[in-house]
Amino acid sequence: MADVETAREPVVPTVRSGVDLLVGIPVLPEAEALSALATRVREAAQTLRRGYSIVLAVPGESGSGAPASLSAELADWEPGSFSVQTFPAATSPNPAGVSWLAHAASVRPMAAMAAVARARVCVLLDPDLALNPEMMPAPRLALLMEPAAEGGFDLVVPWYAGGPFDDLVTRSILYPLTRALYGARIENPLGTMFAASAQMFPWIANGLTPDGARHADRQPVPTVLAASRGLKICQVRMGARPRLAESIDLSEALAQLAGPLFLEMEDTAPAWQRVRGSHDIPCFGAASDPLPATEAVDVRHFVEAFQLGVRNLREIWSVVLPPVTLLELKKLSVLPPADFRMPDALWARIVYDFALAHRLRSIRRNHLFGALTPIYLGWVASYAAQANAGGPAAAQGLIEQLARTFDSEKAYLVSRWRWPDRFQP
Amino acid sequence: MWFQVHQALQQSLHRAVFMIATLLPGVVALILALLVSIGIAWLLAAAARRILAAIDFDVRAEKWRYANVSELLPASAPSVLIARVVFWAVVLAGLFVGIAAFDAASAIGVSAYVLGYLSKIVAAAVLLLVGLIVARVLSVTVLINAVNMNLQYARLLSLGVKWLVLVFTAAMVLDHLGIARSIVDLGFGILFGGIVLALTLAIGLGSRDLVSRSLDREREKPAHEDEVVRHF
Numbered sequence: 164m165a166d167v168e169t170a171r172e173p174v175v176p177t178v179r180s181g182v183d184l185l186v187g188i189p190v191l192p193e194a195e196a197l198s199a200l201a202t203r204v205r206e207a208a209q210t211l212r213r214g215y216s217i218v219l220a221v222p223g224e225s226g227s228g229a230p231a232s233l234s235a236e237l238a239d240w241e242p243g244s245f246s247v248q249t250f251p252a253a254t255s256p257n258p259a260g261v262s263w264l265a266h267a268a269s270v271r272p273m274a275a276m277a278a279v280a281r282a283r284v285c286v287l288l289d290p291d292l293a294l295n296p297e298m299m300p301a302p303r304l305a306l307l308m309e310p311a312a313e314g315g316f317d318l319v320v321p322w323y324a325g326g327p328f329d330d331l332v333t334r335s336i337l338y339p340l341t342r343a344l345y346g347a348r349i350e351n352p353l354g355t356m357f358a359a360s361a362q363m364f365p366w367i368a369n370g371l372t373p374d375g376a377r378h379a380d381r382q383p384v385p386t387v388l389a390a391s392r393g394l395k396i397c398q399v400r401m402g403a404r405p406r407l408a409e410s411i412d413l414s415e416a417l418a419q420l421a422g423p424l425f426l427e428m429e430d431t432a433p434a435w436q437r438v439r440g441s442h443d444i445p446c447f448g449a450a451s452d453p454l455p456a457t458e459a460v461d462v463r464h465f466v467e468a469f470q471l472g473v474r475n476l477r478e479i480w481s482v483v484l485p486p487v488t489l490l491e492l493k494k495l496s497v498l499p500p501a502d503f504r505m506p507d508a509l510w511a512r513i514v515y516d517f518a519l520a521h522r523l524r525s526i527r528r529n530h531l532f533g534a535l536t537p538i539y540l541g542w543v544a545s546y547a548a549q550a551n552a553g554g555p556a557a558a559q560g561l562i563e564q565l566a567r568t569f570d571s572e573k574a575y576l577v578s579r580w581r582w583p584d585r586f587q588p
Numbered sequence: 589m590w591f592q593v594h595q596a597l598q599q600s601l602h603r604a605v606f607m608i609a610t611l612l613p614g615v616v617a618l619i620l621a622l623l624v625s626i627g628i629a630w631l632l633a634a635a636a637r638r639i640l641a642a643i644d645f646d647v648r649a650e651k652w653r654y655a656n657v658s659e660l661l662p663a664s665a666p667s668v669l670i671a672r673v674v675f676w677a678v679v680l681a682g683l684f685v686g687i688a689a690f691d692a693a694s695a696i697g698v699s700a701y702v703l704g705y706l707s708k709i710v711a712a713a714v715l716l717l718v719g720l721i722v723a724r725v726l727s728v729t730v731l732i733n734a735v736n737m738n739l740q741y742a743r744l745l746s747l748g749v750k751w752l753v754l755v756f757t758a759a760m761v762l763d764h765l766g767i768a769r770s771i772v773d774l775g776f777g778i779l780f781g782g783i784v785l786a787l788t789l790a791i792g793l794g795s796r797d798l799v800s801r802s803l804d805r806e807r808e809k810p811a812h813e814d815e816v817v818r819h820f
Binding site for chain 2: 331471530
């Protein structure tokens, strides 16, 4: 399990400047689907207050295939208002990775293109969502564009609807951690679909940290880039995300999802150590009730996975976790599945300890996420048992309560981050 | 006859005295070289200890304690280990100087053999170090992956892999040093095969219940569980 890395230096194609909106999609669809997408993008842009010149950026060759046929089609549209631009496709370093992170390699080149074009707004679309007219109709596209184009927001990120047992890594680690660190309550802090203002382009394209260091080889996390600089962020409700069959194992997925955030923590430490508490960020789009769970979850297997971890991985955990945490994990391991409850404070401290171990390289990073997996499954068991009993609304309440605990336990992280030797297990 | 006995004794005494007279300067040189090297070694070790203490080496080393060398570290502080290595390296160097001086004085030719063997010892030490690190990395990797695959015999697998690598390393080291090559070849084959067989039997027979419980657990796991719980 390696750190998630994406494109090296972005290859920036020649693109005409003076563009208002650059809309990029990281895969080349069929001609028909591309034409339909272009139509929806134009319809979405037409709902905005003023007229925008738009470039639709797609990977591939300009003179052939779907881009060529779209260019021919565009001749009938208003001249200069819409054009298609091709760019060399970025290859994903993790083709077998988490499906919705598969296009992370395109984020940096797309931002570089937008910077060269001097675009006002860059919108990067998730092809699994954007190519489906039902999931991403024109009004929803407009919802993504508008806050960045006309609302003065620097970053617009989607907020996907989900059931109580969806996106558990995001709910248990990414959301509460980002919220506690940067003070912004961003439900979906890691994603490859967003709209960004011109201010964000150079930071995303060059991988610049607040202290001026350059990490062009890392996966950019736009939410952290914006939140750590105090830029304006908002969320838009995008409905449910399409579910693809995932073949990746959980440890690898944890590395791909939490790894970039842990790396960002190192770069932005001076910024997040100053943040106290958290605040809501503006949210647009019609709110919907949380989706109900399809059925109750049998927590027995998750508890057994946790117990197996406690029996075998204590020696490895002892390098990362302080003795008191190890003791609490041992106590948890003897509880029957019906009574299994992992306290929020314990989980928050464990995540913080693992983030610190990631920074200190206390153990190899590929081992680190493997060692975290059984504890994470213990949290899943605890959460699922409570969510089974309480329903979707209660599940949302559990996540909020967990996030508040992450906020309150942040002092522990700051203390360990500043003086790691003091707590050296 | 008494004359011949007397003459034989005299010649023998003469040879012994001559031998002692020939070796004595070499022995004195050897002892002198050793004493001087011990003195220098003591000074250098003390200097190394002071320098390492000044740069907080023990605290820094603690941070990469787990970096797959933990088994090599002594119970005492790492700086003490380094100081000891410095001390014994200088003493060893003094010993070789002494042996060379002894050789020059006696013309016996020990030093060429010893120095020739030294390169083999260094290479064997490197082999051993690499083997220990590889054994540690592999055993931890196997342990974590086996736990995450929900295998009840994860620790057994991890131990098996660790000892396979260690036995393999030991065989390579002994073979490189040229110690009892034929026995090492045979012993390695028996031991390596034995460990594999023991693992197979342990998993196949001894841990049959354990394995079947693991498989049952996987079978019992609802096929749609991944549909209900989505981690990402």
